[in-house]
Each structure stands twice: as structure tokens, then as C-alpha cells.
Amino acid sequence: MKRILAGRWRPREFAPLTAAIAVAGAGVAGPGRRVLGAVVGAVVPSIVALSVSRRAAPGSSPADAITFVRAGLAGCACAAALAPPTASEGLRTWAVAGFAIPALALDAVDGPVARATGTDSPAGARLDMQTDAAALFMLSTVATRVVTPWAAGIGAARYVFVAGSLLRPAWAGELPPSRRRRAVAGLQGVVLSVALAPVVPLPIARGLVIGGAIALAGSFGRDIWLLERRVARQAGSTRGGWAERGEWAAWLRRHRDDDSSRAATAGERRRSRREGRVVSERRTTVGVVA
Template sequence: MAATSPVPDPPGRLRRVGTVLAVLAGGQLLSGVLVVLLAAPASRLLALGAVLVALATWPVAASTLHPRAPGAVTAADALTLLRHLGAGALAAATVLVLGGELAARSWQLAALIATTLATDALDGPVARHTGSAGTVGARIDMEADAALVMVLSVLVATAVGPWALAIGLMRYAFVTASWVRPALREPLAFSQFRRLVGGGQGVALLSALVPAVPVPAASAVVALALALLVVSFGRDVIRLERAQRSALR
């Protein structure tokens, strides 16, 4: 029998899921260590907590990458995972902020947040260029965004007040509501308003942590972002509920 040549991986594919997740976990732990070292000295217990919390978004990455197994992740997925890496470093920084060992409003953290947010502009074009765009990649991207915004909202809450947590919790409240409201599980039609509001949340949270922005102005920007987010989710809920009622008639 003639030997058959191996079938090459589709364009844009990289390492296996398990390998990528192991690298991500190591990278998040290392980022936590680096944040602790930059904020030194800190108590051993607080430093340990910060390093471990750097893994906070790893389960999200693992659950969203699961559909790729046993195959390989794409180049676009790898770029998306950089947001999980940045979120891990920011989660570690948040622990140090809560422990009084690090200032929430600093140029160093602002630069890290800006760099992490910038990766969101790269994965989409790469996915389209490599022909690897799809529903799985879109969900990996969406959940990475949600996890990062959740971490940022905790960090911002230390600067402007606990009400800022509502920004990070909104997505998870919607998912929880979908468990009891089947209409909310239906796919949403594309909305430019939703896209702009969602993309603006990270920018608003970043602005709240830039030292040059006065705290009252930062609070106003975050409050506006929250109000727009409430409107966006409200519109989606109303549309989904109306669509279900129409389908039942």
C-alpha cells in the first residue's frame, strides 16, 4: 500500500490546546510574580495571594478553548489569550491594591491595561486573514473581553467606588438570567451600538486609572459607560423577549 502524506493543519493553526493552556498558566503565574516584585516589599501572604489570583481567568480560557480540542488553537486564539495573560497580571495587581501595597491609579498599571486592551484590535483581522474566523473564535474573544472587564471593574472600584463593579458583573448577570429565561439564550443580531458600547467599556475603565484624570472626571466617565451598558443590555433583553413572544403567536 502506498504511503499517504500527512494532512497539513488548516491555516493559522498553532499548538495543541493542552500545551497552550499550560503555557498560559505558567505565563499568568510569572506575570503575578513580576507584579509582586515590582510592588515589593509586600507581606508573604499577600504576595502569595496575588500570584495565585493571577490564574483567575485561566478557567475561562480553558472552558472556551475546550471546543478546539483535541486539535490546535489558531493564531487569532493565541492573540486573544494575551488578554488573559494581561488580565492575570492585573488581577495580581488588584490584590496588592486591595492590600494597600500598590496604587490603583498609576502610569505603570495604565500602560499595562492599554497594552492588554490593544490585543482586542489584532485577533479579529488575524482570524479573517488566516481563514480561521468562526463561532468558537468569537466566543473565545467575547469571554476574554468579559473576564478582562471584570478584573478592570474590580480595580476601578477601588478608585471610584464599588458601584463600578456593575460594569464587570453585567455580562454575567445576563448569562445567569438566561438560565431561567429561555429567550435570552437566542442569538443576537449584529448591533453597531452594542459593539461600540462594549468596546468603550475598557477605554472608560482605563481612563479612570490614569493619574492625570481627576477622580471626579473619572467617576463621570465610568458612570456614563455604565449607563450606556445598561441601555445596551436592556435593548437586547427587550428584543429577545419580543422575538420569543412573536414566535409563540
């Protein structure tokens, strides 16, 4: 524990811990599914350990250790969901909730720990985000089976967005920080934690999952709208800028011609009035002299 808190947890030490998670996954999966449980339990922790070991700087940080533990708990929750339903608890068991709830709760711990220990980095932030997405995907798969198919949207939303960015480059743009986005993302962990708890009535759990999925879809929809609007503005400033300048120049020419024509017409009217006044004065003068 002292080595972990000091940030001296070497990547090679992930191997026995990953093996321990695989054994735990095999144990909670039940007879006949132990091999599958071991694979499901260890796949995400193995990816986390591999990501940490590939970094340029040796060793790992305390936040990486928390991320690794969170991935292991999510894997064990999925392995526990492979077990046959019990007569007393049904599909939602405390074995699943006992792993899932701590895994989702630790999502709020690794970031502050990284900042408090001065070990936060872009690589750690990416690992945290990818682990969050993987954990949500795995636990939402469990919730899809035991609560409602709407839970699949919670886990698949990010991956659908990433796949869409490959087809639509506008979606790959950088989004500004948003409290709304963070709140909706954090809500998904709360929703899944409550929904997987056997003590919560199933209709309430379904309603919470459906509400969370709708909120997440709305958040992603707003982000897509912001990205598309930014691209439209940039396209308008480049393509439409010259058009607007051309229209402005044409408008100036028209109004300049109109002003010139008005000035010419007004000048002709003044000359005609002056000439008419001069002619009338001449006639009056001639009449007086006569």
C-alpha cells in the same frame, strides 16, 4: 514568534507561559500577597489554555495566542491592584494601567487577525467573547476599588444577563447584529482604560465610568425589550390567531345578517310602494270609467 504567527502554537506550550504569567502576578502583587497575585494572574489564562486544548483540531491559531496574552495581561493588572497604595500614585498606579490598557486594546486585534489568517471559527469566537467578559469583569473589579462602585456594573452586566436567561428563557434567544451593541461594548474598554490611568483626574474617571455603566445598562435593556417583544409576537400569532379568525367570522356573520335584514326591509318597502301605487292607479281608472 514564527510558530505563533504560523498558527502552530501547541496547547502544551501554554503551560510554561501560564507559569510565567503566574510569576509576573506574584511579582507585581507585592510582599505578603504573592500567592494570591499568582493565582489571580494565572486563572483566566489557564481557562483559555484549557479551552484551546479541548478543541477537536490540534494546535491553536494566532488569534488564540492574542486572546491568551490578553487574558494574561488582565490577570497581571488585577494582581498589581492587590499591591498596597503608594504615596505618589495612590490606588491608581501605572503598574495596573500598564497591564490593563494593552489588555483592553488587544480586544480589537484578535478578531481581525483570525479573519485575515482564515482561522476564524465559532469556537474561537466563543472563546474571544468569554475572554472579553472575564477581562472586563476582572478590570472592572479593580476600577470598583480604585475609581467608583459603578464600575461593578460594567463587569457584572453580561453575567447578570446570562443568569437571567436561566430564569427567563426568552432572554436566551438570538439577537440580530447591531452596531449599537458593538459600539457600547467597545466603549467599556475605552472607559476602563482611561479611568485606570493615574494621569486622569479622579472626578473625570468617575464620570466616564458612570456614563459607560449607564450606556451598557441601556444597551442590555434594549436587547431584553427586543427579546420579550419577539416572544410576545410569537405568542400572539399562535394563541391570538384563532381568536382573531373567530372574531372575523363573527363580524362577517353579523354583517351578512344585517345586509340580509336590510335587503328584506328594502324589498318590503318596495313592495309596499308598488302595491300602494297599483291601488292608486286602480282607483284613478275606476273614477275615469265612472
